[in-house]
Amino acid sequence: MDDPWTQAMRRGDFPAAWGMAAKALAARDPVTRDDPSLPYHLRWVWDGRPFDGRRVLVRCYHGLGDTLMFSRFLPLLARRAARVTVEMQPHLLPLFRGFPGIDLRPFDVARPLPPQECDIEIMELPLALRASPIDAPIPQMGITPAALPSGTVALCWGAGDWDRERSVPQAMFAPLCDGPALSLMPGPSGLPVLNPDGCPLDMVLTAQLVAGSALVITVDTMIAHLAGMLGWPVWLLVKHDPDWRWPTEGTRTPWYPTMRVFRQPAPGDWEAVMADVTRALRHEPVLATGAMT
Structure with a gap:
């Protein structure tokens, strides 16, 4: 049997999933935040602190697909934060040069950027913003199609x-x-x-x-x-x-x-x-x- 959070996410009940995630966040030990002893994909970053009007560092600790999926929330964050820096996998950086109001930096796993006023992992954005995919339209990426045979x-x-x-x-x-x-x-x-x-x-x-x-x-x-x-x-x-x-x-x-x-x-x-x-x-x-x- 899948856990309640997974069930809520699969059926698109985002408010229910946010409620469960917020309770889990409140129960975490602050000492374990962004724990350097853990692999990056197992770390949690956002501790619930406000981000409106602050300098925010978005860390991309998961896979390329995860960063792509949750990048749609970056423009929403940029409208509320004073400044948004995104520490992104170098392979993806060329795709996101056109995102307005966002400072893109390559993620060097050996030398991550120092913390800012508010740090958040990119997959934590829906919870922090209380925003569903419907609230965050997919930005245009401006890709020129390759010339391929019809119907490829x-x-x-x-x-x-x-x-x-x-x-x-x-x-x-x-x-x-x-x-x-x-x-x-x-x-x-x-x-x-x-x-x-x-x-x-x-x-x-x-x-x-x-x-x-x-x-x-x-x-x-x-x-x-x-x-x-x-x-x-x-x-x-x-x-x-x-x-x-x-x-x-x-x-x-x-x-x-x-x-x-x-x-x-x-x-x-x-x-x-x-x-x-x-x-x-x-x-x-x-x-x-x-x-x-």
Whole structure:
């Protein structure tokens, strides 16, 4: 049975989730705040102090996808704080040069920036602001689409080592390559894709490939958040017990209006998911504009 906070987040009951998170925050020992003995992704940063009219340092301690997902709250914070500095993963910095009122700095894990009047981890912003995804529209990222063949489908089947159960065997994506297909994976592929050597390790170039495709089909990884942030049609493939941010009922999520979720009907059943995706792709032809009929 999932914990109440996870259940609230999955069903989009953000006030309930904030209430539980606020109680957990109040119960924390202040001595453990931003504990340097812990890995960055296990640290908590915001201690509940006010941020209105203050200099705020936003720390990005989690994955690239997490930073992308929660970056939508930065403009809301910038309207209320005196100054916002964001210590962001260097790979992502080129995507966010256009965010107004925000000072971007590369995150050096060996030499993090010193604290400011108020420090907060980027994933803590919804709680601090009491803002849902509906309250924080996705900012325009100004990406120029790559020139790709009409109807190209961009594919990502690997989710890395964080949770191997999120990945789909590469061979199961073969039926999705009947038309022009593109790999968004970093390594070589044996599939009949336009780029058999893989996708470059460059976030701007990757974003351009996403924006040049008609549709992105991806497992739960950074690519899903990149496509969602770009407002691009994206089909997300998730395991039966998905991460807290994805629904367990229905196919839509308030985080990304252009996203459609395909969920395993039973643990480990990627065959059923891929059959549904293949069927949907055949019955909903992808257009060059990225729209689906």
